[in-house]
Amino acid sequence: MYRTWAIIERELRRFRRSPTLIVISLLFPIVQLVILGYAFGGNVRHLTLAVVDRDRGVPAVKLKELAGSIAANAGTFEMIPYADEGAAILALRNGRVNGVLTIPPDYSRRVLSHAAPRVALIEDNTDNFVAASMGATLNGMIGAANQPAVTSQRMPGQVTLDVVEIYPYVPYIQYLLPGSVVMSIFMMVMIGGGIIFIDDKARGLHEGYLVTPITKFELIAGFVLSGAIKAVLAGFVLMTIGSVIAGIPHPFDPLRLLRMLAVIVMTALALISMMFLLMVRVTDPLVPRAIFGVLNTLLYFPSGAVYPQQGFPGWMRVIAVADPFTYAVHAFKSLLLKNTGFAAIGGDLAYLSIFTLIAMTAAVRLFRRTL
Amino acid sequence: MDAIDVRQIVKSFGDFTAVKGISFTVGEGEIFGLLGPNGAGKSTLIRMLVTLLPPTAGTALVGGFDIVTHQDQVRRLIGVIPQAMTSDTELSVEENLLIFAKLYGVPREKRKRLIDDLLAAVELTQWRDKQVRQLSGGMRRRVEIARGLVHEPKIFFLDEPTTGLDPVSRVAVWEMLRKIKAERDLTILITTHYMDEADKLCDRIAIVDHGELKALDTPGRLKAAIPGKNVLEASFAPVPEGWTATLQALPSVEGVTPHDNIFRIASGNGPATTMALMSAAAQANVTVQSLSVQSTTLDDVFVHYTGRALRDALHDAPRLDISHMRR
């Protein structure tokens, strides 16, 4: 028993002397509690609805007014008028709007003649949470439009809503896949980049580099590019295996693979720059291991990888706006679930490039070529 | 031109000054030793000379280039073995050398020949494909020596290359250095704790303590400069009143340092002093419990200049794994 006490004493003495470890091990579950607590199940709001009015009659204007008042009161969606249905559907495919409400040209005539008027909701069903929220709100609106008529029985004068889904059904595993691809890149950046970087530094390996004529720029470029290559490999492998597991249609479509590669490369560069900026002045090998978990929670859940960002409280949407995961996840969702082209992911690639540039510039400035 | 010219160099960490304005020069082709106890500032001094740390004040010229303003030129000229073992344990011996040859921009056609020559020089040719993690401490040191020379530097800095090695490996490392030095035109600056090594191998030695230069000369002249040619160490029981004075009065005695019942006696003539000491003890009815007579060593020089025995200040460096050493 004496010897057991010696072990216990040693462990506790050591524990008391690593305050970082204590703080992080308490911080991590708290961060997780708060982030996860608000990441799931919030009411999905702040959607955008394209409205194409091809009728322009008084009943159509009334319907739009009703929609406008719902948007103003509940804040579920914001309406954007589109003159042309083609343009609205293109915006839907490129993710600029979440749904398109079409009022057909004969709407007013049918309302006035009680000839079963219909309106259509064309929705982006790649996000089931968004689609469900949009559908429910519009159904409520149609219900209100049909008042004060008797609603228990379908009358020929009642308006009906046709819901059209533009993509095949997306199971949740496919919905999660984009986040997992980003996660594989992040893991490789942390393990293959951050942890090895600090361990080598602590072991004095960098001293060996610093006495050679290598320039600061060459050295940093070497660290960044080697980390990025490892992360790109990880991302590409996960995307391929993940697509097969999740049953993504046409997983080896060459054009999509090419676009995916572009996003994987940009994501890897953005994340490795972020990691390098965080680690540039760190010497303690415990630090990258400790912040790994916290960073993971802080970046992954607010990114929209598991639940739409429209369901988040305001502060979490602020995190989401800065979070590079957000843009990577969005781009991967566009490519994997909607098979879009570059038009839909241009903004994401632009953000990731700017993020890389800023993080890299800051890291280079902080990097010291001496001990 | 001197290979190294250190001019009033100072390094402070906050309000602690680790190197307090040291100046010296090292001639081309010299093996120059820096001796000092732990914390003397040896590594700090070397790190400034190899451009790893910027000096707080003063500067130094290495190969004629200023270490503050011409770092890049300095880096091209020097090879460096840091105090910590820094070879890449995951890579093989040859890969370690290859990466550094590339870092130094050694042209492809020269690389292979240089690496072959160096591996032969450090006797690691048959281990070239082994991962460094599988090698013993002494062999790793030799990998690092080869690595430090892969770009044919003119000036070679080694920070305690033999600390933590067993006596056999230590001798091997030094002999290798001597052999390499004989084959090429190289200036070596080396730090060590081991006096015997410094005595045998260095052309000149600087003794550093508390960030200051205490002495600088050839090992022979350093030894000659301190009192006595021999050192007697004797213990007595009992120690009578005024015994120090009695010892001081013996023939050829130049100094006595008592320590409890042990006395260190510096003498110009060891045998004469010994004879006189024995009869003085018999007369005073004092038993001589132990007696040793030695020639002055660098250890004595070190004690003389720093007031500390080097072995008391010895590094508590981790013992290295030497189990692979029996080849």
Ligand SMILES: Nc1ncnc2c1ncn2[C@@H]1O[C@H](COP(=O)(O)OP(=O)(O)OP(=O)(O)O)[C@@H](O)[C@H]1O
């Ligand atoms: N980065 C640093 N920050 C603060 N103090 C330092 C730093 N580096 C060294 N020192 C201090 O400077 C003094 C000299 O250290 P240095 O490593 O140069 O000694 P040394 O002679 O090489 O000793 P050793 O024989 O143990 O290797 C020591 O007291 C050490 O604590």
Ligand SMILES: [Mg+2]
């Ligand atoms: Mg040292």
